[in-house]
Each structure stands twice: as C-alpha cells, then as structure tokens.
Amino acid sequence: MNDAAAALAEQGGDPGLVPRPFEVVGTRRELDDVVTLELAPLDGQALTFLPGQFTMLYLPGIGEIPISISGDPARPERLVQTIRSVGAVSEACCALQPGARIGVRGPYGRGWPLEAALGRHLIVLAGGLGLAPTRPIVTWALENRSKLAGLHLLYGARTPDAVLYPTQLLGWAGAEAANVMVTVDRHSDQWSGRVGVVSDLVPELPFDPALGTAMVCGPEVMMRFSLQALEGWGMAPAQMYVSMERNMKCGIGWCGHCQLGPHLLCRDGPVLAAPQVSDLIGVWEL
Amino acid sequence: MSDAGKIIAAAGLEQLVRLLRARGFEVWAAREQAEALSLQPIESAEDLPRGRIEAAEAGKVRLVASGRDAYFDHTLPMQGLKRLVSPPEERLFACGEDLVPHETPPAATPKAVIGARPCDLVALDTLTQVFQDGPQEDRRYRARREALFLVAVNCARPAATCFCSSMDTGPRAEAGYDLALTELYEPEAHGFLVEAGSAAGGELLEALEGEPASAADRQRALAVSEAAAAAMARAMPSDVEGLLKRAYEHPHWEAVAERCLACANCTMVCPTCFCGTVEDRSSLDGATAERWRRWDSCFTLDFSYIHGGAVRKETASRYRQWMTHKLAHWHDQFGRSGCVGCGRCIGWCPVGIDITAEAQALADALPAAKEA
C-alpha cells in the first residue's frame, strides 16, 4: 500500500480523488488508434470489478480520463483497459510502454445487471469501441454458460479494419457456446462477412423475444436505433440495458459533469435500463 | 442548555464575537465592500454592516441606508457558506513520476459565521448531502464542515430578490445552526432572542449575558419571521419540477439564451452549485505534478466535453442544464430541490435573468400536466 493510501486507511477514510499507482505490464495495439493496456497494482491489491464499471486513469501533468474495464472479471489481478487515442491523455496512455506507471482510481459506477439474464438468452449488442465495455459480459457469460439459455453477440464496426478483438471474436464464433454475428457499415476487399448496420441483425435472432435480455453499448445514436430494433422485434424495454456516456470527471458524484437529465451517470450508471433513458436519449444537447 | 433561549442586549453581539474568538474560532460575517456584502472575517461586531440594507433587483444589488440602526436589516453576502466548506480551489496532492501521491491535508481552521441565513443553512445541508452522503465521503469537506460554528440570523427584511418562503427554506431557521438570533428592534428595547440548536451552541448560550426568554419574547421573534415572510415579493411557481421535465425542448430556452451571457455568475454565487473539476499543474521541468480541485460551472463549453466535443454547445442547452438540474433533476438525484430561494442568481446576473420569472414564463407557455 502506498504512503497516501496507508495514511488514508489509518484515518479510516477513502481515497476520494487520489489515485493508486499501477505499473504497465503489457500493451497490445488493437487498431491504428486503439491500444489495450494491462496494468498491475503496485500495492498488490487486485482491482476487483463488475462488468460495465470504469476507472479513472491518471498521468501526472497530463490529466485524467474515464476508461471502461475490458478484462475478465474472474481475473482481476491484471487490470485490462482498451483505450482509443482521441485526446492528450488517451494519446499518452496509448504510448505507454511496459514498466511505465499510471495512476488508477475506481472501479466506479453500476455495471451490467448480469443476474437479469440468468436463465434467459443474453444478447450483447455492441458497436465500434462499445465492444470493450461489453467484453467482460461475454467472458462472464462463457464462464457461466450453463446458467443462460443462450449467448448472442451482435457486433457492428465501421469497416473490416476497425473490428475490435478480431481473434477473440473468431474464437467465440467458433465455439458452440456463443452465437456471434459481426457486420460492418462499409465494405472493403477481403471481407466476406456481413455488410449493414448492427441493429438489422436483431430480427435474425433465433428465439422468442420474450426470452431475451439485451445489453447494448456503442455510440448514442447506434444505441437508439438498436433499442428501436429490439422493441420492433418484440422485446420489452425493461429487458434492455444501455451504457451511457457523459463527461465522467470524478467518478463519485461530487463534480456534476456526467449528468444526463436526472441521472448522475457515474453514480446511477453508466449502465441504465432502457426505460430510464427512453425520454432522454435523443433530447437535443442534454 | 437553556431550551427557551435568552434575550441579550444589542451590545451583547460584541460579547458573542469575543466568546467565539476565545474558543479558537475565526469569526466570519457579511461585511460591506464596494456597496455590496462580502463574507469575510471580522474583528468585532463593529465590522457588521449595521443600518444597511440591500436595494436588490434583477441584475442589481446595492447597499443603501436602511433608515434605522438595526444590525441585520441586510440579508445575504454575495457568497453563500459554500466557500468555507468547499473552497474555490485547493491542492489535493502532488506526485512525481513514481506516481506515489503525497496528499495535502485539508485546511480546516475552526470558523464561526455570524449571520448565516436560513436559506444558506439549508444550502449547506444540501452540499453536505452531495459530499458526505454519496458513493464516497469527501473527508476534506467533512473536516471543514465539522470545524464550522453557525450563528444563524432569522431574516427581518427580505430583499426584493428573495423567494425562500416558496421554497420552504426560510425566513426562519428550523435547523442546522448552533445558535439562532432574532433581532428584536423595538423603540423601547433593541436586543436579540438567542436560541441554541446544538450542544456547542447551548454551551455558548450559557456564557452569554442576558435574561431567560419568555413566551412573549418568543412570540415577538415569531412575529418578525411572519412579517418577513409576508413581505416577500417573489415566488417560484408550484410544481416547477414537473414543469421543467416537460419542457426539455421548449423554444423558451432559446429566448433565455438570447439574453444569457453564459458568464457563470449564477453558478458562482449559488450556495448549492457544487460542480467542480480537477486539473494538473506541473513543475517547469515536468518532474512533479500537482492535482488541484476547483469550482467549475455548467455554463462553460468544456463542462460537457466527451471525446470529440462538448455535448452542450449552445447557451440554451447550458442554461437549461443549470435550471433543470437545480429545480427538477436535483429531486431525482438527492430527493430535494437544489434551489433554496436565496435569489443571488437574480441579483448577480449581469443581464438580470430571473429564475422565478423564467420558470413562470415556461409555466405560462406550457399546458398544465394532464391528470393521471
């Protein structure tokens, strides 16, 4: 345990806005602008998490960003985070090499309600980088497959080159345990798979919509169309969950940045049931 | 602890200041500064803006002579109690490249506030709920909150911008104080009814020179609050929560945005606006970095930044965010309104936007909620 954490523990306090130091123990370039970091805590205390939770990653002098956890919840001793380089902090995170240090706070937020899917068909509907926060669901589901009626991963990417975790997707597709459908918005050579939007895959699911629970993650507009497609297919909105995104800054309900209407997303979300957002999604600049 | 309270002479205020200082408190109160009131440390009761009252209206706050030598005819300093528990900026920790954080302990000098108003006490409780009752407790906040001694003053003469009656937060303090004063300004006697609201307050009350208050004294004090409530000119429309939730995309937001400068004044003077941000300051050689926390405002463009850009680009959506959060979504998030009716945002708005008038405009423009 580091000095500050030890001092805080003595005071019976919590770390609040103070990060814990971690070390980069592995990096993997996923896409041109996407890197996965594997991190180990210097204090040896594993960062246990629920699928759907996020952390705040901190680099001194640069800043802090929220990143969802994309590792295996059953193996928390390594913190796995997939990061797209879009700003100063994420760009610096993507450039980290093994041995480098990074500050971590969390995990924060409410994760996916996995218990809601027990005994049912679990549908994971992901778009683009939305596969990163949903990968722990798939990992969990494969480890708990006997408790589910079925596991269906519907994934949409911009182009064949932008498909995240392709090796893992192929592995899952090859297994009997999961029904994997991947589609791309824009075709290119060497792609013999589906071309079209991910929400169009919904009507092809081979079971009664009343038996399914859907977990949807991707850009907000993609989630909006996906919820519509699921409802059009016959699923009740109460069985659909989304992971919403706003400016997560403190992660603990103190800073007010992540509001989406009535929700403080870091505290009440990021995962919410569809009926909680149906009146909010699509409201101008909310 | 004398439950019934005491009557002290007007000059007894000086003894109160002395007793608080003797107990190690830095004493704070509203002081006159550039024809306005500012919450600042005081040395003596002489520093209080005696005989002064605010001439307040939308877009304007100015101190003028009240026409008598009462101590508390004025109401609110521009700042609420917020800065005493959640400072505008503070250093959280410093660290080097090893990323081992060295935390800066919170400065929590014991402070006593004389003249905390009922609305501000409710605001303080509102902030405490955010920082102490959330997913994690803010120890810095708690340390500063616990170091506060609050001497409330029940309002006698509301400013024209006040609307606490309609928010049920005043003009008489119900809780959240150590001592509560009601100024009894009468031709034959000028003094205060002093009541204790905590053990610490009770101990201080014992030490104050005065006479036990009678039922009649307490009646006189209640009459002061009733008169103040009756004098209040502004009010928030009822069911403003439901109203705003039906108005997300109403064109009226654009009408407000034509006047709003997005200057963030309203959020800075608001006693419950708690939004903050954290930023890095690094040494010139880059070897060490400091994390600083400071107030932020939902009126800034950066506030809603997510990768790729800000969600709330227009002033209309930022004003809507502030007002709906304050009056509607606060109920969902914390089970109460985020507005205490202090009216600071009305007076300190450079263009005079009046939150009660904007709520009324929406109420007039929207059909009433359908009966369920």
Next chain:
Amino acid sequence: MEIKGLAEVLAAQPLFAGLSTETMSFLESCAKNEVFEAGVFLFKAGGQADRFFLLREGDVALELQIPGRARLTVQSVHPGHVVGASWMLPPYSWRFDARALTAVRATSIDATCLRRKCDDNPALGYEVFKRFLPILADRLQAARVQLVDLYAPPGEIGRAG
C-alpha cells in the same frame, strides 16, 4: 436439404402472412425455386427487374461496380430476407448487382405477373405495397445510419461521409 413444396415455402414467409388462400395460390403460380452457386449473380444492375427473391439459404451481396475499384458491397442480405425491390417501380430495372456469396437457394416470384395482378386488383396491390414498404424503409434507415458514420474516430466526424 429437405425439399419443400412451393406452397409450404411461401406460407412460411412472414412477408405473405395473412394473405388469402386465393392470393397464395396465385403467388405459387408465379413462383419457382432457384439455386445459385457461390460467386454467381442473381441479377446485374441495368437488367430487367422481372422478379424478386425470397432468400432461403445462403448469403447475397448487393454490390456496386466502381471503375478502378474493387466491387463494393453496400449491403449483405441473409436468409429470411427479400432480395430485389426494383420490380415495383418503373422503369423496372435493377439498380445494384446481387451476387451469391455462398451457395444460395431462393424462391423467386415473377414480377411481371405480380404487377399485372396488382394493377387488376388494387386491393391486392395495396397489400403487396404495404408489405414491401417496411423493407424499403428499413433499407433507407440503414443507409442513413451508415451515412452518419457512427463509429468514425472523433477527429474525423464532420469530415467523413
């Protein structure tokens, strides 16, 4: 593969659910089963749109030929879905190429015959149009969503598409 009668195949199509027995037997008279090997075109852009396909097995790509570039798939179509809508509107010519990506089994409906029947019987025509309109609307929506380029890196938003 189990060989099913045409009537049985048509009756199982959600597209035709609720149509009268008389209409169904008419459709059967205009229908035939077709088989395409992988790589073969079901139709080519510019050709006469004289039928449409109910895809039963295999995948079909709707493609555009762009000189100097490889074939571009604008959408892939999968079992249970309809291939071809140009038969509905003049000048009744295909707008895209449809190529079998895998071995394909499909039931085709003779559009000339169906169009004539619809002209003679506007009530039937309305029924058929009501059933095809959602297909067209879905494809329009999908095209618009693709156009939005949802997954573009933030830096490219506003520049792309």
